[in-house]
Amino acid sequence: MIRVTVWDENIQNENEKMKAVYPQGIRTVLAEALKNNPELDVRVAHAQMPAFGLPDDVLEETDVLIWWAHKTHDTLPDLLAEKIKQQVLRGMGFIPLHSAHLSKPFLLLMGTSGTLKYRYVDYERIWTTCPMHPIAKDVPEVFELEIEEAYGEYFDIPKPDDVVFTSWFEGGSVFRGGCTWTRGMGKVFYFHVGHDTYPTFYNKNIQKIIENAVFWTAPQMGKRSLLCEEEPAWVRP
Numbered sequence: 001m002i003r004v005t006v007w008d009e010n011i012q013n014e015n016e017k018m019k020a021v022y023p024q025g026i027r028t029v030l031a032e033a034l035k036n037n038p039e040l041d042v043r044v045a046h047a048q049m050p051a052f053g054l055p056d057d058v059l060e061e062t063d064v065l066i067w068w069a070h071k072t073h074d075t076l077p078d079l080l081a082e083k084i085k086q087q088v089l090r091g092m093g094f095i096p097l098h099s100a101h102l103s104k105p106f107l108l109l110m111g112t113s114g115t116l117k118y119r120y121v122d123y124e125r126i127w128t129t130c131p132m133h134p135i136a137k138d139v140p141e142v143f144e145l146e147i148e149e150a151y152g153e154y155f156d157i158p159k160p161d162d163v164v165f166t167s168w169f170e171g172g173s174v175f176r177g178g179c180t181w182t183r184g185m186g187k188v189f190y191f192h193v194g195h196d197t198y199p200t201f202y203n204k205n206i207q208k209i210i211e212n213a214v215f216w217t218a219p220q221m222g223k224r225s226l227l228c229e230e231e232p233a234w235v236r237p
Contacts, residue, residue: 002218003041003061006031007053008068010046017197026068026194026201033207040214047072052080059083063223064093064214069100070196081105089184093217095210098194101155106190109183110157116175117152120195123170124148126177126205130164135178135189135212143205149195151175157190165209167192178209180216187217 008027012019022029027044034042045053059065065084069076081104088094088109096106101114124145128136152173158181165178177192191209193200200206 001041002039002214003043003063004031004034004066004214005043005045005054005058005062005064006034006066006068007045008047009070009072010048011071011196015196021197021199022201026196029201030066030068030207030210033201034211034214037211040211047075052076054080054084056083059087059092060223062087062092063218064095066095066097066210066214067100067103067105068097068194069103070098073103076104078104081108085109087223088186088188091185091219091221091223093186093214093219094188095213095217096188096190097210098149098192101157101190101192106188109181109188112158113156116155117173119150119152119169119171119173121147122150122173124150124193125168126193127166127168128164129166130162133162133164133180134216135164135180135209137212139205139209139212145193145198145200145203147198148193148200149198151177151192164189165191185219185223189213189217 006027008025012022012025031042031044034040084105085108100106107114127142128139150169150171150173152175160179162180163176167175167177179190181188
């Protein structure tokens with residue numbers, strides 16, 4: 001059983017357009033989709049909960065953390081961001097979505113600015129540019145979103161291990177929209193979709209990609225420390 005925590009900022013009540021699309025928050029839509037898979041144990045958390053919904057015991061019990069963030073990056077405590085980074089280095093999977101390219105945990109893991117170009121309200125075509133990757137399993141070669149926020153290059157990230165999905169927007173932008181990295185013993189998949197007032201997360205292809213990403217980023221042997229807790233026997237006198 002893979003233990004998944006879906007986190008968001010819980011800002012839907014502050015935006016009538018967002019509330020109309022995601023009345024219980026983006027986390028709820030994603031969690032309900034993932035709960036259809038019996039191999040996943042899914043919980044939700046948000047920024048208004050004590051300890052931002054991520055006390056130490058929750059982080060320790062999380063195999064994969066899905067992170068949707070947009071407007072409150074600066075309010076996340078630096079200590080919590082560092083704890084998330086350390087959990088990834090120990091093996092926890094991390095899936096930042098949409099504007100989480102500017103979130104503290106993502107920036108700590110990438111070591112770059114995470115900046116990009118953007119434009120609201122555009123038609124998007126998502127191409128599967130690494131079809132052999134497990135995250136692309138059962139995803140079409142190309143599919144469309146009638147409306148999404150357009151992201152564009154240059155995207156200031158380290159060179160990805162794989163660019164699984166590349167987006168083209170009607171306004172002319174192209175974007176490395178689905179990228180993977182390995183950090184320590186953990187895996188990261190950044191997926192650019194999911195502006196808060198567009199119904200992107202109801203799309204079945206998007207849900208399938210995120211589900212695939214959960215299985216790909218999940219630790220294969222359980223999280224463990226990068227540091228040995230005791231000296232190997234062969235170096236003892």
